Amino acid sequence: MTKDAGWSDADVDVDALVGLPLIRQWIAFDTTSRESNLALIEWSRKYLESFGASAALTFDDSRRKANLFATLPARDGNATTNGIVLSGHTDVVPVDGQPWDTPPFEATLKDGRLYGRGAADMKSFSAIGLAFVPEFVRRGLARPLHFALSYDEEIGCIGVRRLIADVVAKGWTPAGCIVGEPTGMQLVVAHKGKMSWRCRVRGREAHSSLTPHGVNAVEIACAIVGYISERARQFRDGRRDDAYDVPYSTAHVGVIRGGTALNIVPRDCSFDFEIRHLPFDDPTAFFADVKAFAATLVPCMHAVDPDTYIAFDPMSTMPGLDTQGESEIIALGSACNGSHDFGKVSFGSEAPLFHAAAIPAVLCGPGHIAQAHQPNEWVSVEQLARCESFMRRLADHICVA
Numbered sequence: 001m002t003k004d005a006g007w008s009d010a011d012v013d014v015d016a017l018v019g020l021p022l023i024r025q026w027i028a029f030d031t032t033s034r035e036s037n038l039a040l041i042e043w044s045r046k047y048l049e050s051f052g053a054s055a056a057l058t059f060d061d062s063r064r065k066a067n068l069f070a071t072l073p074a075r076d077g078n079a080t081t082n083g084i085v086l087s088g089h090t091d092v093v094p095v096d097g098q099p100w101d102t103p104p105f106e107a108t109l110k111d112g113r114l115y116g117r118g119a120a121d122m123k124s125f126s127a128i129g130l131a132f133v134p135e136f137v138r139r140g141l142a143r144p145l146h147f148a149l150s151y152d153e154e155i156g157c158i159g160v161r162r163l164i165a166d167v168v169a170k171g172w173t174p175a176g177c178i179v180g181e182p183t184g185m186q187l188v189v190a191h192k193g194k195m196s197w198r199c200r201v202r203g204r205e206a207h208s209s210l211t212p213h214g215v216n217a218v219e220i221a222c223a224i225v226g227y228i229s230e231r232a233r234q235f236r237d238g239r240r241d242d243a244y245d246v247p248y249s250t251a252h253v254g255v256i257r258g259g260t261a262l263n264i265v266p267r268d269c270s271f272d273f274e275i276r277h278l279p280f281d282d283p284t285a286f287f288a289d290v291k292a293f294a295a296t297l298v299p300c301m302h303a304v305d306p307d308t309y310i311a312f313d314p315m316s317t318m319p320g321l322d323t324q325g326e327s328e329i330i331a332l333g334s335a336c337n338g339s340h341d342f343g344k345v346s347f348g349s350e351a352p353l354f355h356a357a358a359i360p361a362v363l364c365g366p367g368h369i370a371q372a373h374q375p376n377e378w379v380s381v382e383q384l385a386r387c388e389s390f391m392r393r394l395a396d397h398i399c400v401a
Contacts, residue, residue, distance in 0.1 A: 012385045014109065019128035019388060024107040026123040027116040033091040033154045036064040040090050044068055044130065044149060051133050053147075054079065058162040065151040067163035072133065075140040075400055080170075083144030084332070084398060085177035085359065087350060088126035089153030089160070092118040098375035113378040120367030120379045125180025125387060128366070132391040139399035146174060153350055156316040160350045164357045176329025177354040180365030182372055182379070183343065185386040187333045188363035190344040191351070192244070193320030195283040196274035198313045199224060199294070201258075204305040205267040214265030215301045215308045218258040221269040224310075225253050227293045228273055231286060241278055246346040249281040272315065276346055279320055287312075318348040321355060321363075329360045336393040337364060345369065364390065 014020070029040040045055045048070040055070040073079035095104040095117055102108040104117040114124070126149060136145055151159035167174070181188075201221045206214030232251040240247040251273065258269025273290075277283045294310045301308040323330060334340050347369050351361035366383035 012381045014381055017381065017384055017388065019124070019131035019384060022127040022131045023114065023124050026127045027107040027118055028105055030105050031090050031092055032094050033152055037090045037151050038064065038066055041066045041068050041149065045070065047130060048133065048147060051137050056166065058166050060151065060159065065159065067151060067159050068147065068149040069163055069167060070147045072136060072141055072145045074143050079144050080172045083146050083174045085146040085148050085174045085354070086129045087148040087177050087179045087354065088122050089150045089350065091152055091154050092121070093154050093373045100375050102376065112381050114381065114384065115376055115378045117377055119377050120182045121372035121377070122180050122182060122365055124367060124379050124384060125365040128384065128387050128391060132395065135395055136399060139395055139401040141398060142400050143398050145398060150350065157318055157350050157353060160353055164353055168357050174359050176327070176332065177351065177359050177361040178329065178333060179349050179351045179361055179363050181349045181363045182365050182367035182369050183345065183363050184368050185337065185364060185366055185383060185390065186341060186343045187330070187337050187339070188343045188345050189323045189330060191321045191348055191363070192249070192276045192278060192346050193283065194274055194276045194316070194318040194348045195287065196272060196315040197287065198270055198272050198315055200270045200311045200313065201268065202309050203265070203267050203301065204308055206265040208263040208265060211265055215304050216265050217269035218266045220297055220301065220310065221256065221258060221271055223297060224290065224294050225256070225271060228253055228290060231289065235281065239280060241344070244278070244344045244346055249275060249277040250346070251275045251286065277320070279322060319352040319356065321349065321352040321361065323355065323360055323362055327360045329362055332397060333362050333364055335397055336390045338393065
């Protein structure tokens with residue numbers, strides 16, 4: 001995704017950015033998924049309540065993390081129907097082992113870029129939305145405006161499921177949702193789905209001088225990894241949808257663990273793999289093919305030791321998004337963005353979970369996914385300015401004055 005014509009970092013008056021102080025505040029909270037997000041949630045709750053919002057929290061089982069669903073009611077008192085949701089996850093990925101040039105939990109402005117963990121993914125969108133709350137309130141809302149702030153998106157869209165279930169149980173019926181993932185401020189109406197698994201191989205240990213007496217779990221795992229790589233090449237050379245940034249389904253092995261010492265035939269090996277699939281590719285069929293290939297390796301393993309095995313554990317499922325037709329939220333997003341240009345992306349989001357709960361959803365947020373999860377994560381001031389322009393147009397469409 002590229003910049004729209006007419007926008008450049010040089011044209012942005014950084015001092016005029018309304019959301020910058022709140023972005024700095026949000027980035028300063030270390031909300032890495034393994035940590036609690038309660039400090040950020042509590043800060044945001046108090047901030048919203050100071051402008052008359054009602055707020056509801058849904059906690060994880062440990063009560064170390066929470067979702068926040070806060071509502072600014074319409075001027076006529078309506079808080080439950082026909083509202084617009086601004087949605088963002090509060091958690092970020094770890095910075096461990098990454099070579100950062102700036103403090104990751106301190107927003108650093110340099111050469112037209114704002115650096116910090118979460119600057120792109122995706123604290124800037126939510127912080128800018130919060131920064132415009134005074135304007136939404138001053139102008140008076142013609143319909144409710146909701147803020148949905150979730151936990152544990154980065155490890156499987158876990159928290160938002162409880163948030164959405166609570167909204168549905170209360171009978172609230174928002175008209176649509178804008179999820180502020182980093183899309184370069186392009187309106188995104190579709191993204192790939194994702195499924196992931198862990199494969200565990202149990203072999204038989206032996207001294208490396210007696211390799212025929214053992215079953216090498218690492219070699220068995222690598223054979224399966226090789227098959228997954230071949231399937232990935234088949235997806236690359238198969239059906240495509242060129243509207244996506246990566247126009248075919250992808251399969252990927254991201255983590256592998258095995259072995260204890262070079263002179264020991266390894267007993268155990270495990271690896272994690274995923275598929276990010278287009279709507280016409282069936283992830284369950286892909287997984288069935290992987291299992292079928294693995295099954296062909298088992299007889300040779302059992303010939304040495306019948307207690308050896310290959311097992312698979314499901315890890316996560318993220319449905320794809322495809323917001324079709326003349327949806328109101330697409331029309332509103334286009335009007336706020338000043339463009340009828342729609343996109344499709346390969347990364348996943350919480351949007352399809354809202355969509356499945358009869359809350360049509362789209363993606364639109366500042367920054368680019370290429371900068372997410374990286375050392376020195378950044379968002380350009382041009383993108384922040386575009387997001388603020390989006391919020392001003394949103395006020396034009398949902399406010400009385």
